[in-house]
Structure formats: structure tokens, C-alpha cells
Amino acid sequence: MSTASPTLLSPELLAQLERMELVSRKVFRGRMKGERRSRRKGQSVEFADFRNYVPGDDLRFIDWNLYARMDRLFLKLFLEEEDLHFYTLFDASASMGFGDPSKLYVAKQLAAALGFIGLCRADRVKLEALGASRREGGPVLRGRSSMWRMMDYLNSIQPNMNVSLQQGVKEFCIRNSGKGILVLITDLMDKAGYESALRLLVAQQMDVYLIHVLAKEEMQPELAGDLKLIDCEDGDEAEITVSRPLLQKYQQTLAAFINGAREFATKRGMTYMTATTNTPIEQLIGNYLRQRGLVR
Amino acid sequence: MMPEWLNTLSWWQWGILAGVPPLIVSLYFLKLKRQPLEVPSTYLWSRTVEDLHVNSIWQRLRKSLLLLLQLLAVLLIALALGRPGWKGTQLAGERLIFLVDNSASMSTEDVNGRSRLGESKRRIGALIDEMDSGEVAMIVSFADNADAVQTFTGDRRLLHRKLKAIQPTNRSTDPQLALRYAAGLANPGRQANDARDTQVADALPASLYIFSDGGFPAVKDFSLGHLEPIYVSIGSESAHNVGIISFAAERNLERADQLQAFSRIENGGAVDAELLVTLRHEGNLIDSQRHSIPAGNGVGVTFDLPRDLDAGVLSLRLENASGSGDYDDNMAFDNVAYTPINPPRLARILMVSHGNDAWELALTTERVQQLADVAVVKPSAMTSESFLQEAGSGAYDLIIFDMCSPPEMPLCNTLFLGAKPPGDEWKAEPFASPPYFLDANGTHPLMQLADMTGLLVAEGFKVVPPQGGQTLMEADLGAMLAIAPRRAYEDAVLGFGFFSYKDGKASEVLTNWHTRPSFPIFVMNVVKYLGGSRGAFAMKPVQPGHELRIRALTPVETVTVKTPAGDKIEVFREAMGSFVFSQTQQQGVYEVIEGDQDEPAQRFAVNLFNHRETSVLPQEEIDIDHEKVAGTLSRQPVRRELWKWILLGLLGLLTFEWYIYNRRVYL
Numbered sequence: 001m002s003t004a005s006p007t008l009l010s011p012e013l014l015a016q017l018e019r020m021e022l023v024s025r026k027v028f029r030g031r032m033k034g035e036r037r038s039r040r041k042g043q044s045v046e047f048a049d050f051r052n053y054v055p056g057d058d059l060r061f062i063d064w065n066l067y068a069r070m071d072r073l074f075l076k077l078f079l080e081e082e083d084l085h086f087y088t089l090f091d092a093s094a095s096m097g098f099g100d101p102s103k104l105y106v107a108k109q110l111a112a113a114l115g116f117i118g119l120c121r122a123d124r125v126k127l128e129a130l131g132a133s134r135r136e137g138g139p140v141l142r143g144r145s146s147m148w149r150m151m152d153y154l155n156s157i158q159p160n161m162n163v164s165l166q167q168g169v170k171e172f173c174i175r176n177s178g179k180g181i182l183v184l185i186t187d188l189m190d191k192a193g194y195e196s197a198l199r200l201l202v203a204q205q206m207d208v209y210l211i212h213v214l215a216k217e218e219m220q221p222e223l224a225g226d227l228k229l230i231d232c233e234d235g236d237e238a239e240i241t242v243s244r245p246l247l248q249k250y251q252q253t254l255a256a257f258i259n260g261a262r263e264f265a266t267k268r269g270m271t272y273m274t275a276t277t278n279t280p281i282e283q284l285i286g287n288y289l290r291q292r293g294l295v296r
Numbered sequence: 297m298m299p300e301w302l303n304t305l306s307w308w309q310w311g312i313l314a315g316v317p318p319l320i321v322s323l324y325f326l327k328l329k330r331q332p333l334e335v336p337s338t339y340l341w342s343r344t345v346e347d348l349h350v351n352s353i354w355q356r357l358r359k360s361l362l363l364l365l366q367l368l369a370v371l372l373i374a375l376a377l378g379r380p381g382w383k384g385t386q387l388a389g390e391r392l393i394f395l396v397d398n399s400a401s402m403s404t405e406d407v408n409g410r411s412r413l414g415e416s417k418r419r420i421g422a423l424i425d426e427m428d429s430g431e432v433a434m435i436v437s438f439a440d441n442a443d444a445v446q447t448f449t450g451d452r453r454l455l456h457r458k459l460k461a462i463q464p465t466n467r468s469t470d471p472q473l474a475l476r477y478a479a480g481l482a483n484p485g486r487q488a489n490d491a492r493d494t495q496v497a498d499a500l501p502a503s504l505y506i507f508s509d510g511g512f513p514a515v516k517d518f519s520l521g522h523l524e525p526i527y528v529s530i531g532s533e534s535a536h537n538v539g540i541i542s543f544a545a546e547r548n549l550e551r552a553d554q555l556q557a558f559s560r561i562e563n564g565g566a567v568d569a570e571l572l573v574t575l576r577h578e579g580n581l582i583d584s585q586r587h588s589i590p591a592g593n594g595v596g597v598t599f600d601l602p603r604d605l606d607a608g609v610l611s612l613r614l615e616n617a618s619g620s621g622d623y624d625d626n627m628a629f630d631n632v633a634y635t636p637i638n639p640p641r642l643a644r645i646l647m648v649s650h651g652n653d654a655w656e657l658a659l660t661t662e663r664v665q666q667l668a669d670v671a672v673v674k675p676s677a678m679t680s681e682s683f684l685q686e687a688g689s690g691a692y693d694l695i696i697f698d699m700c701s702p703p704e705m706p707l708c709n710t711l712f713l714g715a716k717p718p719g720d721e722w723k724a725e726p727f728a729s730p731p732y733f734l735d736a737n738g739t740h741p742l743m744q745l746a747d748m749t750g751l752l753v754a755e756g757f758k759v760v761p762p763q764g765g766q767t768l769m770e771a772d773l774g775a776m777l778a779i780a781p782r783r784a785y786e787d788a789v790l791g792f793g794f795f796s797y798k799d800g801k802a803s804e805v806l807t808n809w810h811t812r813p814s815f816p817i818f819v820m821n822v823v824k825y826l827g828g829s830r831g832a833f834a835m836k837p838v839q840p841g842h843e844l845r846i847r848a849l850t851p852v853e854t855v856t857v858k859t860p861a862g863d864k865i866e867v868f869r870e871a872m873g874s875f876v877f878s879q880t881q882q883q884g885v886y887e888v889i890e891g892d893q894d895e896p897a898q899r900f901a902v903n904l905f906n907h908r909e910t911s912v913l914p915q916e917e918i919d920i921d922h923e924k925v926a927g928t929l930s931r932q933p934v935r936r937e938l939w940k941w942i943l944l945g946l947l948g949l950l951t952f953e954w955y956i957y958n959r960r961v962y963l
Contacts, residue, residue, distance in 0.1 A: 098336035189337035218336065228330040231338040238338040239330055240345055250344045257340060 008105075008112045008154060013282055020117045020285075020295045022086055022181060050074040085126070085180025086118040087206070089172055090157075091213075092129035094233045095189045097159030099215025099277045106213055107185040108154045109281045114183055115150050117295060119143060126176065127153060130168030130186070131161035162233050165190040169197040173204055182206040183294070187213050188261055191234070195264060208270040209294050212261055216278040221250065313374050317367050365953040372946040376939040391448065391501070392433040393478045393523070394420050397508035397530075398462055399439040399469040400840075400909040404509070404627040406532040413464050416507035416530050423505070424455045434481060435459055438474030439467035440841065447481065466629050466883055467841045468906040469512040475920065478504060479521055510915025510927070511908045518921050529927030531914030536565040538589060538623060539630030539910030543612050543903065544837070545601065545637055555601040559612050559633065561587065562594035564911035571623050572615040575599045578608045586617060609885045609899070610635050629883070630910050635837070636885045636899030643668035643827030644691065648675050649698035650797040652713075654810035658819040668693075668823045674800070675700040690847065694826045699793045709785045709826040714756065714793020714806065722780075722789055723760035730754055731771035731792075740768050741825040742779065742788065746814040753807045756792030784845045784874035788826060838902045843878035849898065852891035860884025860902075 009017070053062060053073035061076045088111040090096075096104040111127050118125040119141060127150060128138030141150050161168075165186060182201060188194045201208045229238040240246060258274060265272040271292045275284050289295050335341065398413050407415040420435070427433060433455055435445040446458040504523040509531040543559040563569050568591050574584040583599050601610075614623040614631040623631050645668045647655060659670040677683050678700070686692065687706030695702075696711045701718050710717065716724040733751040736743045748769065758774030761767070765780025768788070779788040794810055795802035809815050838844045846867070848855055855875050857865045860882045867875045880886070880902045887896035904910075917926040 095336035103336075187336070189339050191337075191339050215336070218340075223333070226330040228332045229335045229338050229341050230332055232334050232336055236338045236342075238341045238345060240341060246344065250340060253340050253344045257343075 084123040087182040088127045091186035092161040103213045131163030165197040183209045185211045202268045212274045376942040393504045395506045396437045400466045403464045406535040406626040412530045439465045440470040442474035514919035525925045527925040535912045536567040537625045537627045537912040538569045540633040543633040557599040563589040570617045634901045643693045645670045645694045647672045647696040710787045712789045721762035725758040731773045746817045753792045759791040846875040856889040858887040
């Protein structure tokens with residue numbers, strides 16, 4: 001289950017990603033001038049609004065036509081172009097190391113692809129593994145030249161950051177208060193539940209995309225006999241005797257779990273998507289994420 | 297068929313066995329070896345298993361197919377130990393002897409369209425198939441003789457093959473030889489006089505299965521020994537058979553120029569019969585008569601033959617009353633009989649006497665001259681070369697010695713009047729006083745119709761015949777007339793003469809017999825019986841398979857016998873002058889061709905003529921060694937155990953369990 005791959009993104013995929021851009025359903029304020037509209041009113045050519053003249057304002061922005069009509073002085077306001085903050089938060093717990101390819105690998109691929117799109121568009125890209133905030137946060141990247149730094153960071157992440165989802169998200173939110181797009185890539189396999197973590201994200205008022213990654217072995221487990229299942233994160237054990245009814249019940253439980261997460265996320269304005277490890281990354285980016293409006 | 301149970305364990309053993317299944321279950325749950333497997337998370341599995349924890353015990357059981365299979369295996373073992381079984385049947389004994397009756401009556405087709413022999417073979421085949429390993433069987437077929445078809449063997453295929461090869465015969469039934477053969481093989485004995493001789497094998501009990509319809513007399517002078525007889529009666533109690541048990545052609549006693557055919561027809565089945573009896577000469581119909589014969593009864597049938605009939609073959613056939621063909625009954629073999637009409641031939645009789653007027657007069661009647669050519673010589677001629685040559689070559693059929701005895705016995709029948717044959721075989725004990733006649737054997741051909749009442753004898757001797765002889769006339773002081781066989785011939789000795797002779801002439805009269813009406817009748821009987829001709833029409837009838845001694849009419853060294861099928865068999869003369877022919881299996885008329893002659897000199901017929909074979913109703917019991925053996929099933933009730941089958945099922949179950957475990961089959 002190697003999670004490090006020398007090439008997370010193939011050259012063909014990179015060429016495809018160059019033509020894409022990240023799309024935000026909300027207009028957020030960036031710190032620097034980017035290629036995106038911002039709510040902040042600044043000095044651009046796009047008229048936004050009027051306000052009363054206050055002594056000291058720049059006389060060049062007085063709307064003389066309005067003065068002629070109203071015999072009062074008003075100042076024009078213009079939208080200012082800003083950069084987009086794009087955050088990718090991915091789960092790097094031990095459970096993400098399961099599968100072939102592993103869920104963490106797929107998460108990295110997604111993070112790298114989306115990050116590359118943002119870098120190409122001069123967005124502010126930050127990638128971070130859940131639990132990494134304790135030691136050091138993910139790098140803040142901007143511009144295409146930061147590509148290699150992004151790859152280095154992703155390749156350095158191993159599936160050993162066993163932190164609860166809620167704790168990891170909380171730490172991220174504390175350290176990253178900016179608005180923007182947040183893509184959370186996780187398997188949601190937290191016995192404490194995912195609800196509190198997602199609520200924290202909702203409170204950040206970010207444009208949240210939840211990508212639920214599951215391995216194909218979890219979707220269709222090929223188990224047989226009398227087994228003692230051992231949780232790789234907490235060592236919890238579950239004894240089962242595999243039978244057809246048991247497998248059918250597992251499928252039902254899994255479907256209920258996925259539906260529950262989808263419903264919870266959707267109700268709170270998050271975009272939910274399920275990704276399995278046997279789905280090609282090109283399909284994930286080009287079809288699934290495009291359909292959900294994250295990229296175009 | 298409800299199973300029966302045979303308990304093989306005590307109560308505490310059953311208690312231990314009953315504790316095994318719960319022990320298996322508890323061990324199964326307490327220490328179920330599960331294969332550890334690391335998974336990303338037990339989050340979903342725990343939630344899955346929780347839902348299935350309702351009625352967990354039963355769910356565990358349902359999930360655990362292997363556990364159920366193991367419990368079932370223990371149950372089967374317990375079941376097998378209970379030795380369940382049901383009532384079945386089994387061959388009796390480890391050594392089996394099958395005696396198969398293949399006589400004429402076993403050809404009766406009254407068992408589901410099969411012959412009785414076929415049914416016997418079918419049943420024996422089924423018994424052979426039931427033989428266990430270690431059991432051996434022997435097959436002996438019998439009619440009036442015995443044939444060891446197969447000695448003791450456990451090879452079932454060989455037994456089947458030999459059984460199939462048994463063929464029906466047209467012979468009568470006598471199991472004596474077959475029983476002795478079976479007893480000899482089953483009970484090997486030791487020589488009484490040689491202490492060094494030891495038994496070849498230990499005498500072991502053997503089950504003797506006799507497949508027959510029981511149509512034979514009681515077997516006497518036979519010891520079963522270690523044999524356990526089981527008589528299997530074959531045949532239907534509703535069998536239907538009418539048969540000819542005698543058929544002969546004779547000259548009419550009242551009218552000498554006319555031939556008559558006599559026969560007796562018996563209904564030996566269980567159904568009344570109405571049929572047509574037809575007589576044919578050389579295949580041409582002469583006459584027919586319609587008869588009704590109730591079951592178990594018989595009827596005598598007589599036909600008058602045309603006067604111009606003097607040679608050929610007569611056949612008597614039973615046909616349907618409607619004339620539509622042969623009579624339809626269960627056994628066809630006895631529905632036809634044959635008898636030849638030999639060309640008339642005079643008996644050649646020589647009387648050696650000084651001058652016995654009574655006899656010479658009796659031998660010269662017209663009636664006797666029609667039957668015999670009689671010559672008389674003096675006793676002094678007995679030493680002549682011509683007499684010795686003729687007597688020694690069989691030139692005569694009968695020589696009558698009157699008060700004299702030859703130096704050696706001739707090759708023909710003899711009658712001694714008042715003298716005994718030479719040698720020590722016959723004994724003559726002179727009467728101390730005149731004997732008083734008591735009784736005569738009226739059933740013997742010599743004494744037929746001869747009423748000896750009033751016979752007076754002045755002097756004579758008591759006749760003691762050799763072994764095999766029989767007394768024909770009895771007086772108060774002993775036998776006065778006896779007859780005994782001598783190889784191919786018979787010798788009769790009258791213990792008194794008619795006249796005493798002095799100087800070659802009759803001097804005293806020794807009896808009044810020649811004045812009694814019985815005397816000429818006796819002389820005629822002598823001419824017919826000892827003269828070797830019964831009207832010169834036919835030799836004595838022969839039963840199939842029996843040997844016949846042929847007396848040639850001419851002094852030849854070989855005769856050729858032509859069978860009904862046309863085969864010619866050459867027979868050489870024996871030392872005693874007769875020809876022994878034994879290949880009489882076929883029914884019909886045989887021809888005897890003497891020397892180089894073209895035409896047959898005489899004919900004889902082979903017919904079954906057996907009352908017991910014609911009586912086809914199967915016997916319910918047979919008598920062996922004064923022991924009544926009732927007909928029974930060929931099997932005896934026995935317990936058939938099932939534990940072998942249960943263990944076999946267990947083996948299959950274990951194989952299935954192995955398959956389940958290795959292939960991870962889901963239910």
C-alpha cells in the first residue's frame with residue numbers, strides 16, 4: 001500500500017488540468033489581487049455602488065452626472081479583482097492507507113490535481129493533512145512555480161496521522177481563518193462521527209466540497225470464514241463469521257453510511273461526492289468534480 | 297418397513313455419547329479459532345454485526361455451517377452404534393450347495409411364462425448375487441443322474457456362467473446320485489480301515505438347496521450328515537399336463553392276425569382335459585379317439601391296426617379336441633410317443649431233452665409256431681462242436697434244458713427243468729418230501745395268466761437263485777421256480793422235472809402240471825418272454841438316457857444304430873456277446889443295422905413313459921433319509937443391519953464438510 005508515487009499526475013492529466021479553473025459558488029475576499037472578483041470595493045473599472053462624499057475622498061471618483069441631477073456629491077465605488085484561497089484538507093490516518101491503490105494515494109492525486117489548477121490560475125493554494133497543524137501546517141503555494149513544493153509535501157505525507165476528524169478540522173480552522181474553497185478528502189471512518197467536524201467547516205462559511213474516498217475492497221469486501229477483524233487505527237476487534245446474510249447486511253450498512261453523509265453534507269450546503277479507489281483520477285476530476293461545479 | 301434397533305451400548309456409554317454434541321458446541325463457541333485480519337476500520341462491521349445480534353445463539357448456529365455438519369457427523373456415529381436394522385432375508389449358511397432338477401418335468405412352463413428350470417436358474421442366480429464374501433457355493437444338476445456343474449467356489453461370475461449353461465433334459469428324476477455327490481463333497485470322510493488316513497478337510501455344515509418340483513420317490517439309504525436341506529418347490533399348483541405313459545403294439549391275443557396298439561394316457565395336472573388321441577403310421581393318420589380325462593385320472597386307449605401293417609413306426613400324439621394342432625399343456629414332451637413295428641421274426645428255441653412229450657407237444661402248437669422256430673436235440677448233443685458253436689454265438693434265443701445241464705452256459709436265455717445251471721451260482725436243495733404249492737408271482741411275464749391251483753409235484757429241489765434273482769413259484773419247502781439275470785440274459789430254473797428218464801426214455805411222471813390248463817399258458821409265456829420276442833414287434837421300451845443291451849439277430853461283431861435325428865453310431869460287441877448302446881437322449885425310434893446289411897434288423901423306441909414326470913403338480917415336501925423336508929423360501933428371515941450404510945453416509949458427509957471448509961461455500 002504505497003502512498004508515495006513519483007508521479008501523482010501524469011503529463012496528460014497536467015495538460016488537461018491547465019485548461020481548467022476552480023470555481024467558487026461564493027465570492028470571497030482575497031488578500032491579493034488575483035483573477036477573481038471580490039466583494040471588496042476597490043479600484044477597478046467595474047462599477048459597484050455610490051456613497052456620500054466625505055471631505056478627503058478622491059475627487060476623481062465623484063459622479064458629476066449624479067451631482068447635476070441631485071445637487072449633491074456622491075462617490076463611485078468599483079469592485080476590486082482579488083485571488084481565491086483554495087484549501088485542500090485530506091485525511092492521512094492509518095485507515096487511508098488501506099486499499100490498492102490506497103485511499104491516501106487517491107486523496108493525494110485529487111489534492112495535487114486541484115492544487116495544480118489553482119496554481120495555474122494564480123490562486124492561493126494550501127494543502128494540509130489532517131493533524132499536520134500540530135507540527136507544521138501545509139505550505140501556502142501560489143503560482144505554477146510552486147508545483148514542485150506541492151508535490152514534495154504530498155509525497156512526504158504517510159498514513160500515520162491518527163487524529164480524529166473533528167480534532168483535525170478544528171485545528172485547521174483555528175490556523176486558517178481565511179475564506180475560500182475547502183476540499184475535504186476523507187473516508188469519514190471516524191468512530192466519533194463526522195458530524196461535528198463538518199459543522200465546524202460549515203461555520204467557517206467556506207465553499208466546502210466533501211470528497212468521500214472509499215477503497216474498492218471496502219465497497220466489495222472479499223472475506224470468507226471465521227474472522228477476527230482488527231481496526232488498524234485503534235486496534236478494536238470485531239469477530240465475524242462471513243456469510244451471505246452478513247455481507248448483505250454490510251452492504252446495507254455501508255449504503256446507509258454513505259447516504260447519511262451525503263444527506264448531512266447536502267443539508268448544510270456542502271457538496272458531497274463519493275470517490276472509489278478504482279475510479280481513474282481523470283474521471284474524478286473531469287466528470288465528477290466538473291458536474292458538481294468545483295472545476296470548469 | 298419400520299426399522300428395529302439393537303442396543304449395543306450400556307446406559308452410561310450412551311450418556312457419554314449424549315454429552316459429546318453439547319461439548320462440541322461449547323468448545324466451538326468458547327474457542328473458535330478465527331483468522332485475524334486487519335481492516336481499515338471496524339466502524340461499519342461493528343454496526344453490521346450489531347444488527348445481527350438478535351437471537352445471537354441461533355444466528356451463530358445458522359452462520360456456522362461447519363458446526364452443524366460436525367454435529368450431524370456425531371449424530372450419525374451414534375445412530376450407527378445403535379445398529380438399526382430391519383427385517384430382511386439372507387442366504388442360510390456359508391457353504392451353499394445348489395441342486396438343480398433338470399428332469400423332463402422341469403420343462404413345464406407354468407411359472408410366469410418360464411419353464412421350471414428357468415425359474416430355478418433365476419432364483420439361484422439371485423441367491424448367488426446375495427452371497428457375501430467368504431461364502432462358497434456348488435452347483436449340481438440332476439435328473440436320473442447327476443452332473444457336477446461347478447464345485448465349491450466364491451467366484452460369482454463363474455457360478456452364473458455355469459448356471460446358465462444347465463440345459464433341460466427329457467429324463468426322469470432320481471436325486472440319489474446328486475445327494476451322494478453333494479454329501480461327498482460337503483462331508484469328506486476317512487477310510488474306516490486305515491488309521492493313517494486323515495480327513496482331507498474338516499466336515500463343515502453346508503446348506504443344501506434343492507430346486508425341484510419334487511417329482512421323485514423318497515430317497516432312502518442316504519444320510520444327510522452335515523447337510524441342512526432346504527427344498528424350494530418350483531412349479532404352479534394349477535399346472536396343466538396330459539401325457540402318454542405307455543404305448544406299445546401287440547398282436548391281438550384273440551385274433552392272431554391282427555395288431556393292436558395299446559396306450560395309457562394320464563392327466564397329471566390340475567385341470568380336466570378333453571383331447572384327441574391320434575395314431576399314425578409313418579406319419580399317416582390311421583385312427584383317432586376323443587377322450588375326456590379328469591385331473592388326476594388316466595385312461596387306456598386301444599387302437600386296432602390294419603391287417604397289412606407289418607413294419608414301420610407308429611406314433612401316438614395328443615391333440616386338441618378341436619383338431620387344431622398339438623395339445624396345449626404346460627409340458628409337451630410327453631404328448632407324443634413312438635413304437636416300432638419290427639418285421640415278424642420267429643424266436644429261435646432249442647430244447648435239449650431225452651423226449652418230453654408234454655413240452656414238445658406244447659411247443660408245436662400253431663400258436664407257438666407263429667412265434668418261434670423250435671428244435672429239439674438229445675442231451676448228448678451238448679458236447680458236440682456244432683452245439684457249442686451255436687450256443688456260444690447266440691444263434692438261439694432260448695435253450696430249454698430238460699433234466700440236464702450244459703457244460704457251460706450258452707449266450708442266450710435258458711430254462712432248466714428239474715436241473716440247475718452249471719457252476720455254484722445257483723443252489724439246489726432237494727426236497728425231503730413232496731412240496732406243496734403255495735403261491736406264484738402272477739405279475740411276472742412268465743407267470744401271467746397262469747393259475748397254478750392244483751399243481752402237484754412228486755419230487756424236486758428247492759431253488760436258490762444267485763444275487764438279483766427272484767422267486768416266481770413258492771412251495772411250503774421253498775422256491776420251486778426262480779429267475780435270475782446273467783449279464784445280458786436271464787436264466788429260469790424250475791425245481792422239478794416233468795418226467796424222469798431212464799435209458800433215454802421217460803420213465804416216471806414227476807408232476808401233473810402238464811395236465812393243468814396253466815401249462816400251455818406257461819409255455820407260451822416262456823416262448824414270448826424268454827424266447828426274446830413279444831410278438832417280435834419291439835424290444836422293451838427304453839427311457840431317455842438309459843442304456844440298452846442289443847441282441848443281434850446274426851453273429852456280427854458290430855452293429856450300427858441310427859438315431860431319430862439320423863446320426864449313425866457304431867457299436868462293438870461286448871465280451872458277453874451283446875451290444876451296449878447308451879446314447880438314448882433323443883425321443884423316437886432307433887434302427888439297429890447289423891453288420892453290412894442295408895435294412896435295419898430291428899428297431900427300438902425311446903420314450904419317457906414316466907408317471908411321476910407326467911404328474912407335474914409340485915410336491916409340497918420331499919422325503920430324504922426319512923426326513924420330511926417341506927418346501928420353503930430360498931431365504932430365511934434375518935436382520936439386515938444399516939450401520940454400514942450409515943457410516944458410508946458419514947463418510948460422504950465428512951467429504952462434503954471438507955468441501956465446504958475449503959471452498960468457503962455460502963448458504
